[in-house]
Amino acid sequence: MTVLSSRRRFLGAAAALGAGCAAAPLWAAAPIQPGAKAALIVVDVQNCFVEGGTLPVKGGAEVVPVINALAPKFQNIVVTQDWHTPGHASFASAHSGQKAFSSIRLNYGDQVLWPDHCVQGTDDAALHKDLQLPTAQLIIRKGFNKGVDSYSAFQEADRKTVTGLAGYLKARGIDTVFVAGLATDFCVAWTALDARKAGFKAYVIEDATRAIDLNGSLAAAWKQMAAQGVRRIQSGDIAAAAG
Ligand code: VGL
Ligand code: ZN
Numbered sequence: 001m002t003v004l005s006s007r008r009r010f011l012g013a014a015a016a017l018g019a020g021c022a023a024a025p026l027w028a029a030a031p032i033q034p035g036a037k038a039a040l041i042v043v044d045v046q047n048c049f050v051e052g053g054t055l056p057v058k059g060g061a062e063v064v065p066v067i068n069a070l071a072p073k074f075q076n077i078v079v080t081q082d083w084h085t086p087g088h089a090s091f092a093s094a095h096s097g098q099k100a101f102s103s104i105r106l107n108y109g110d111q112v113l114w115p116d117h118c119v120q121g122t123d124d125a126a127l128h129k130d131l132q133l134p135t136a137q138l139i140i141r142k143g144f145n146k147g148v149d150s151y152s153a154f155q156e157a158d159r160k161t162v163t164g165l166a167g168y169l170k171a172r173g174i175d176t177v178f179v180a181g182l183a184t185d186f187c188v189a190w191t192a193l194d195a196r197k198a199g200f201k202a203y204v205i206e207d208a209t210r211a212i213d214l215n216g217s218l219a220a221a222w223k224q225m226a227a228q229g230v231r232r233i234q235s236g237d238i239a240a241a242a243g
Pocket of ligand 2: 082
């Protein structure tokens with residue numbers, strides 16, 4: 001459409017409606033209304049990933065009120081927890097001479113090495129205390145195989161072992177996922193990308209995430225997500241709960 005014809009259409013619509021009667025500006029995109037076939041996936045909003053935790057993400061706790069406000073707009077909510085064994089293969093401490101935030105090659109591919117974090121059953125691995133998701137239906141724990149990491153809520157880093165989440169969502173007739181939580185460039189991005197691979201429509205709600213941003217990982221993640229059809233939105237793009 002040319003600029004001229006779109007402007008004519010806009011002016012025509014404004015004139016037809018008359019001044020002052022439209023609640024939203026005519027040029028705003030229609031809000032997204034998550035229905036029965038949509039699920040909110042709240043990724044790893046755990047003590048380990050906020051200030052005072054073992055792998056704090058800058059501003060991590062700021063996603064909590066945003067996610068709490070989104071929750072009533074969804075009929076389906078899935079929560080994930082990073083849930084590692086002690087001595088997990090993703091921990092730098094499990095590899096002699098290796099430092100956190102470096103990378104090594106494991107049998108399934110490249111692995112970033114992290115500080116020990118989110119160990120099963122510890123307070124560090126618990127969900128953030130202010131997270132209010134009373135209607136959440138499923139908690140997926142991931143990264144519990146000692147030798148394999150799992151950023152994604154769908155599939156472990158060996159790219160073979162599944163968590164069962166795709167089957168669960170499909171069995172319940174869900175075809176669209178909205179991903180929020182921590183961290184944008186690791187567990188959120190891998191979850192959204194695997195959702196696409198499994199055939200779901202996928203949105204990432206940017207202001208409901210915070211990133212680690214290691215060596216340009218955040219920009220790389222957004223680029224990869226765009227290429228795979230993951231849509232980047234803001235929490236304000238989602239409509240209030242119906243009814
Ligand atoms: C995550 C690094 C290591 C995440 C989990 O939740 O994004 N990042 N484990
Ligand atoms: Zn982890």
